[in-house]
Amino acid sequence: MMNQSTDTIPFARPSLGREEEEAVLRVLRSGWLTTGREALAFEEEFARYTGAAHALAVNSATAGLHLTLEALGVQEGDKVLTSSYTFTATAEVIRYCGGDPVFVDLAPESMNMDPVDCERKIRSLLDKGESVKGILPVHIAGNPEGLEELFDLSRRYGLFLVEDAAHCFPVPSGRGMIGTWSDAGVFSFYANKTITTGEGGMIVFGNPNLKDRISAMRLHGINKAVWDRYTSTKAPWEYDVIAPGFKYNLSDMAAAIGRVQLKKAVELLQKRKDLVRAYLSRLKEADFLDLPAWKEEHAWHLFIIRLREETLSIDRNQFMHILRDRGIGTSVHYKPLHMMSYYRDRYNLKEEDLPLASELYRRVISLPLFPDMTMDQVERVCQVVLETGKSFQAAPVSLGKGHQ
Numbered sequence: 001m002m003n004q005s006t007d008t009i010p011f012a013r014p015s016l017g018r019e020e021e022e023a024v025l026r027v028l029r030s031g032w033l034t035t036g037r038e039a040l041a042f043e044e045e046f047a048r049y050t051g052a053a054h055a056l057a058v059n060s061a062t063a064g065l066h067l068t069l070e071a072l073g074v075q076e077g078d079k080v081l082t083s084s085y086t087f088t089a090t091a092e093v094i095r096y097c098g099g100d101p102v103f104v105d106l107a108p109e110s111m112n113m114d115p116v117d118c119e120r121k122i123r124s125l126l127d128k129g130e131s132v133k134g135i136l137p138v139h140i141a142g143n144p145e146g147l148e149e150l151f152d153l154s155r156r157y158g159l160f161l162v163e164d165a166a167h168c169f170p171v172p173s174g175r176g177m178i179g180t181w182s183d184a185g186v187f188s189f190y191a192n193k194t195i196t197t198g199e200g201g202m203i204v205f206g207n208p209n210l211k212d213r214i215s216a217m218r219l220h221g222i223n224k225a226v227w228d229r230y231t232s233t234k235a236p237w238e239y240d241v242i243a244p245g246f247k248y249n250l251s252d253m254a255a256a257i258g259r260v261q262l263k264k265a266v267e268l269l270q271k272r273k274d275l276v277r278a279y280l281s282r283l284k285e286a287d288f289l290d291l292p293a294w295k296e297e298h299a300w301h302l303f304i305i306r307l308r309e310e311t312l313s314i315d316r317n318q319f320m321h322i323l324r325d326r327g328i329g330t331s332v333h334y335k336p337l338h339m340m341s342y343y344r345d346r347y348n349l350k351e352e353d354l355p356l357a358s359e360l361y362r363r364v365i366s367l368p369l370f371p372d373m374t375m376d377q378v379e380r381v382c383q384v385v386l387e388t389g390k391s392f393q394a395a396p397v398s399l400g401k402g403h404q
Contacts (some may be wrong), residue, residue, distance in 0.1 A: 011329035012192035015371040023256035038252035050177040052204035061166045061188035061201035062089040063248035071213040074099045082136040084336040105354040111140040115149035134160035139168035142299025167301040183207040195261035197254035221245030271371040272300040282382040288389040303369040331366045
């Protein structure tokens, strides 16, 4: 019987070492644990790395998206177009501001928002006299496909474009690093991302007018950073509250980990790419699977396969249960938000409203992918996937005589 504690391959695991431990110890010994010198240095280094004019550290990508939409003036009744095929944070931040998400279906060739459906819905909303504020795309699994078209749409209709780039670091594009040339891009440093701080995020800007508002609102709406208040020799107790802000700042302990991870970003991404190439090579002959297309400009945060369920005698959930029982950690990205009870009921949505997203959800499985994963582990995952698929392939349908 398989020893689960020894033999299970996790779905994801952070890549951390001695350097990260020493960075945290340095902060602990300094006596300054909250936002301070380390967070400021992390922001400066991240801005240089990405080529952004400014970068602001926050305690999650969700916080970063909320702050950005608030700074852009999203309010009650405003419509923001976004993907249904994403984690709930993408849409919930629109609701935080009182706005309404308008879900866009997937492009046929990708898992990202379809620019054609997006424009169709923009025009429909405008024809109804709705207040359409912006577009909030998501780069699923780290693939920025379709971003150029969505950017052009945003400029054509006078809308903001904010990127949920939680999956998409570090990825260059023809115009510069992803996230830096739209109005804003928000990155995640959650535990399973390319670089991690445990919990955390970073906002970068193509629109410099957002910086001051976000900087104040991420810490209670105070117009002076806590580090400045405690280190200034000029009346450090003097500050103003410009608005009822939020508690979204990043601690120095998290930032110290992030600074180390940032130096390893290229190496960590390259490891992911090597693993993906191995997956694609080993699984390419599986006629019961659709595999993601190889792209160099891709963060490969996730490796998502799609079952051709018509060729199998089991469904996706049964397939995943078998993998789990064989010691393979998996996940599903994502159950679309229009199928979740809150959004479904509030906006009276049906599965057929976004047919591609609804259909894809039932076929996808995310396989293990993390930088310290070994090639032997990739081989074992592939072996189990291939054995499972072959064991449950449906018998081909006979067309009978006279059919060619």
